[in-house]
Amino acid sequence: GDSVTQMEGPVTLSEEACLTINCTYTATGYPSLFWYVQYPGEGLQLLLKATKADDKGSNKGFEATYRKETTSFHLEKGSVQVSDSAVYFCALSDRQGAQKLVFGQGTRLTINP
Amino acid sequence: NAGVMQNPRHLVRRRGQEARLRCSPMKGHSHVYWYRQLPEEGLKFMVYLQKENIIDESGMPKERFSAEFPKEGPSILRIQQVVRGDSAAYFCASSSGLAGANTGELFFGEGSRLTVL
Numbered sequence: 001g002d003s004v005t006q007m008e009g010p011v012t013l014s015e016e017a018c019l020t021i022n023c024t025y026t027a028t029g030y031p032s033l034f035w036y037v038q039y040p041g042e043g044l045q046l047l048l049k050a051t052k053a054d055d056k057g058s059n060k061g062f063e064a065t066y067r068k069e070t071t072s073f074h075l076e077k078g079s080v081q082v083s084d085s086a087v088y089f090c091a092l093s094d095r096q097g098a099q100k101l102v103f104g105q106g107t108r109l110t111i112n113p
Numbered sequence: 114n115a116g117v118m119q120n121p122r123h124l125v126r127r128r129g130q131e132a133r134l135r136c137s138p139m140k141g142h143s144h145v146y147w148y149r150q151l152p153e154e155g156l157k158f159m160v161y162l163q164k165e166n167i168i169d170e171s172g173m174p175k176e177r178f179s180a181e182f183p184k185e186g187p188s189i190l191r192i193q194q195v196v197r198g199d200s201a202a203y204f205c206a207s208s209s210g211l212a213g214a215n216t217g218e219l220f221f222g223e224g225s226r227l228t229v230l
Contacts, residue, residue, distance in 0.1 A: 004155065043117060043221035103155035
Protein backbone atom coordinates (compact mmCIF):
# COMPACT_ATOMS: atom_id res chain seq x y z
CA GLY A 1 0.00 0.00 0.00
CA ASP A 2 0.85 3.67 -0.05
CA SER A 3 3.46 4.84 2.44
CA VAL A 4 5.46 7.91 3.44
CA THR A 5 8.93 7.87 4.94
CA GLN A 6 10.30 10.92 6.69
CA MET A 7 13.70 11.88 7.92
CA GLU A 8 14.03 10.73 11.49
CA GLY A 9 14.21 13.33 14.19
CA PRO A 10 14.57 15.09 16.38
CA VAL A 11 16.34 17.82 14.46
CA THR A 12 17.97 20.70 16.33
CA LEU A 13 19.26 23.78 14.53
CA SER A 14 20.38 27.28 15.37
CA GLU A 15 18.35 30.27 14.30
CA GLU A 16 18.99 31.34 10.68
CA ALA A 17 20.30 27.90 9.74
CA CYS A 18 19.18 26.20 6.54
CA LEU A 19 16.62 23.41 6.91
CA THR A 20 15.85 20.30 4.89
CA ILE A 21 13.49 17.58 6.09
CA ASN A 22 13.47 14.65 3.72
CA CYS A 23 10.29 12.91 2.66
CA THR A 24 9.90 10.08 0.18
CA TYR A 25 6.76 8.23 -0.74
CA THR A 26 5.50 5.04 -2.32
CA ALA A 27 2.16 5.21 -4.09
CA THR A 28 0.24 3.80 -6.98
CA GLY A 29 -1.10 6.43 -9.34
CA TYR A 30 -0.45 10.12 -8.90
CA PRO A 31 -0.97 11.26 -5.33
CA SER A 32 -1.21 14.76 -3.97
CA LEU A 33 1.50 15.61 -1.44
CA PHE A 34 1.30 17.69 1.71
CA TRP A 35 3.27 19.01 4.61
CA TYR A 36 1.40 19.51 7.87
CA VAL A 37 2.86 21.23 10.93
CA GLN A 38 1.94 20.83 14.58
CA TYR A 39 3.05 23.66 16.85
CA PRO A 40 3.31 22.94 20.59
CA GLY A 41 -0.11 22.58 22.16
CA GLU A 42 -1.98 22.89 18.87
CA GLY A 43 -3.53 20.65 16.23
CA LEU A 44 -2.01 19.84 12.86
CA GLN A 45 -2.21 22.61 10.26
CA LEU A 46 -1.72 22.36 6.53
CA LEU A 47 1.59 24.06 5.72
CA LEU A 48 1.80 23.53 1.97
CA LYS A 49 0.77 21.16 -0.77
CA ALA A 50 1.46 20.09 -4.35
CA THR A 51 -0.97 18.21 -6.51
CA LYS A 52 1.12 17.18 -9.53
CA ALA A 53 4.67 16.48 -10.59
CA ASP A 54 7.05 19.48 -10.59
CA ASP A 55 4.59 21.62 -8.62
CA LYS A 56 6.20 23.64 -5.86
CA GLY A 57 4.25 24.34 -2.70
CA SER A 58 5.30 27.27 -0.54
CA ASN A 59 4.15 29.02 2.61
CA LYS A 60 5.79 30.98 5.46
CA GLY A 61 9.19 30.70 3.77
CA PHE A 62 8.96 26.91 3.46
CA GLU A 63 9.05 25.20 0.08
CA ALA A 64 8.69 21.68 -1.22
CA THR A 65 8.78 20.42 -4.80
CA TYR A 66 6.90 17.35 -6.02
CA ARG A 67 9.60 15.17 -7.62
CA LYS A 68 8.04 12.23 -9.39
CA GLU A 69 11.34 10.82 -10.62
CA THR A 70 12.72 10.50 -7.10
CA THR A 71 9.31 10.10 -5.39
CA SER A 72 10.26 12.83 -2.99
CA PHE A 73 8.76 15.97 -1.44
CA HIS A 74 11.52 17.40 0.75
CA LEU A 75 10.70 20.40 2.94
CA GLU A 76 13.17 23.29 2.81
CA LYS A 77 13.63 26.68 4.39
CA GLY A 78 16.59 28.96 3.90
CA SER A 79 16.64 30.59 7.32
CA VAL A 80 14.74 29.11 10.23
CA GLN A 81 13.37 30.98 13.22
CA VAL A 82 12.70 29.93 16.79
CA SER A 83 8.99 30.11 15.99
CA ASP A 84 9.44 27.28 13.45
CA SER A 85 9.95 24.81 16.27
CA ALA A 86 7.25 22.20 15.75
CA VAL A 87 6.58 18.68 14.51
CA TYR A 88 6.38 18.39 10.72
CA PHE A 89 4.38 15.66 8.98
CA CYS A 90 4.66 14.69 5.33
CA ALA A 91 1.50 13.14 3.88
CA LEU A 92 -0.04 11.95 0.64
CA SER A 93 -3.48 11.29 -0.67
CA ASP A 94 -4.69 9.61 -3.79
CA ARG A 95 -7.04 11.57 -5.98
CA GLN A 96 -10.03 9.43 -5.19
CA GLY A 97 -9.82 9.17 -1.44
CA ALA A 98 -8.27 12.38 -0.26
CA GLN A 99 -9.66 11.99 3.22
CA LYS A 100 -7.45 8.96 3.73
CA LEU A 101 -4.28 10.91 4.15
CA VAL A 102 -1.24 8.67 4.61
CA PHE A 103 1.23 10.30 7.01
CA GLY A 104 4.89 9.91 7.71
CA GLN A 105 5.94 9.46 11.32
CA GLY A 106 6.68 13.15 11.87
CA THR A 107 9.92 15.04 12.45
CA ARG A 108 10.35 17.15 15.57
CA LEU A 109 12.26 20.35 14.84
CA THR A 110 13.76 22.53 17.56
CA ILE A 111 15.33 25.87 16.74
CA ASN A 112 17.66 27.40 19.32
CA PRO A 113 18.21 31.16 19.52
CA ASN B 114 -13.33 31.40 15.77
CA ALA B 115 -13.02 28.03 17.46
CA GLY B 116 -11.13 25.34 15.65
CA VAL B 117 -11.67 21.62 15.97
CA MET B 118 -12.24 20.86 19.63
CA GLN B 119 -11.35 17.50 21.10
CA ASN B 120 -11.89 16.28 24.63
CA PRO B 121 -10.64 14.98 26.82
CA ARG B 122 -7.06 15.91 26.01
CA HIS B 123 -5.80 13.12 28.20
CA LEU B 124 -7.65 10.00 29.28
CA VAL B 125 -6.44 7.16 31.47
CA ARG B 126 -8.31 3.87 31.52
CA ARG B 127 -7.69 0.43 32.97
CA ARG B 128 -7.84 -2.61 30.76
CA GLY B 129 -11.43 -3.64 30.10
CA GLN B 130 -12.93 -0.19 30.61
CA GLU B 131 -14.53 1.94 27.92
CA ALA B 132 -13.05 5.09 26.41
CA ARG B 133 -15.10 7.82 24.76
CA LEU B 134 -13.41 10.55 22.80
CA ARG B 135 -15.33 13.56 21.56
CA CYS B 136 -14.78 15.87 18.64
CA SER B 137 -16.58 19.06 17.70
CA PRO B 138 -15.72 20.10 14.14
CA MET B 139 -15.05 23.63 13.07
CA LYS B 140 -18.11 25.79 12.66
CA GLY B 141 -19.72 25.10 9.32
CA HIS B 142 -17.93 21.78 8.81
CA SER B 143 -20.03 18.66 8.36
CA HIS B 144 -17.29 16.12 7.61
CA VAL B 145 -15.28 14.51 10.38
CA TYR B 146 -12.28 12.19 10.22
CA TRP B 147 -10.57 10.23 12.97
CA TYR B 148 -6.88 9.29 12.87
CA ARG B 149 -4.79 7.33 15.35
CA GLN B 150 -1.13 7.84 16.08
CA LEU B 151 0.63 5.00 17.83
CA PRO B 152 3.93 5.77 19.57
CA GLU B 153 6.73 6.48 17.09
CA GLU B 154 4.40 6.10 14.10
CA GLY B 155 2.57 8.40 11.73
CA LEU B 156 -1.13 9.18 11.88
CA LYS B 157 -3.29 6.42 10.43
CA PHE B 158 -6.78 6.93 9.03
CA MET B 159 -9.58 5.28 10.95
CA VAL B 160 -12.97 6.56 9.84
CA TYR B 161 -14.70 9.30 7.86
CA LEU B 162 -18.17 10.46 8.85
CA GLN B 163 -20.75 12.96 7.81
CA LYS B 164 -23.75 13.89 9.91
CA GLU B 165 -25.57 10.64 10.80
CA ASN B 166 -23.57 8.66 8.21
CA ILE B 167 -20.38 6.63 8.23
CA ILE B 168 -18.82 7.16 4.81
CA ASP B 169 -15.63 5.12 5.14
CA GLU B 170 -14.61 3.01 8.11
CA SER B 171 -11.94 0.97 6.37
CA GLY B 172 -9.31 1.95 8.93
CA MET B 173 -11.32 0.98 11.99
CA PRO B 174 -10.43 -2.19 13.87
CA LYS B 175 -13.20 -4.74 13.37
CA GLU B 176 -13.96 -5.16 17.04
CA ARG B 177 -14.41 -2.86 20.04
CA PHE B 178 -14.17 0.39 18.05
CA SER B 179 -17.12 2.43 16.86
CA ALA B 180 -17.75 5.99 15.75
CA GLU B 181 -20.76 8.18 15.30
CA PHE B 182 -21.55 11.72 14.28
CA PRO B 183 -25.13 12.48 15.31
CA LYS B 184 -27.30 15.20 13.90
CA GLU B 185 -26.76 17.21 17.05
CA GLY B 186 -23.62 17.20 19.14
CA PRO B 187 -20.04 16.10 18.68
CA SER B 188 -18.63 13.09 16.94
CA ILE B 189 -17.80 10.26 19.33
CA LEU B 190 -15.09 7.63 18.98
CA ARG B 191 -15.85 4.79 21.34
CA ILE B 192 -13.46 2.06 22.36
CA GLN B 193 -14.89 -0.77 24.38
CA GLN B 194 -12.88 -3.10 26.63
CA VAL B 195 -9.67 -1.20 26.07
CA VAL B 196 -6.34 -3.02 25.92
CA ARG B 197 -2.82 -1.66 26.35
CA GLY B 198 -2.34 -1.62 22.58
CA ASP B 199 -5.06 1.03 22.31
CA SER B 200 -2.78 3.55 24.01
CA ALA B 201 -2.26 6.23 21.41
CA ALA B 202 -3.07 9.77 20.38
CA TYR B 203 -6.40 10.04 18.59
CA PHE B 204 -6.77 13.01 16.26
CA CYS B 205 -9.98 14.36 14.84
CA ALA B 206 -10.10 16.49 11.70
CA SER B 207 -12.90 18.26 9.89
CA SER B 208 -13.58 19.74 6.51
CA SER B 209 -16.40 21.65 4.93
CA GLY B 210 -17.17 19.09 2.28
CA LEU B 211 -15.81 17.26 -0.71
CA ALA B 212 -13.85 20.28 -1.93
CA GLY B 213 -11.94 20.36 1.31
CA ALA B 214 -11.42 16.63 1.30
CA ASN B 215 -10.07 16.49 -2.20
CA THR B 216 -7.47 19.17 -1.56
CA GLY B 217 -6.24 17.60 1.66
CA GLU B 218 -7.12 20.69 3.66
CA LEU B 219 -8.24 19.04 6.79
CA PHE B 220 -8.36 21.00 10.03
CA PHE B 221 -7.12 19.00 12.99
CA GLY B 222 -7.81 19.11 16.68
CA GLU B 223 -5.06 18.89 19.29
CA GLY B 224 -5.66 15.21 19.83
CA SER B 225 -6.80 13.05 22.72
CA ARG B 226 -4.11 10.97 24.36
CA LEU B 227 -5.37 7.67 25.69
CA THR B 228 -3.30 5.70 28.17
CA VAL B 229 -4.41 2.20 29.10
CA LEU B 230 -2.96 0.86 32.33
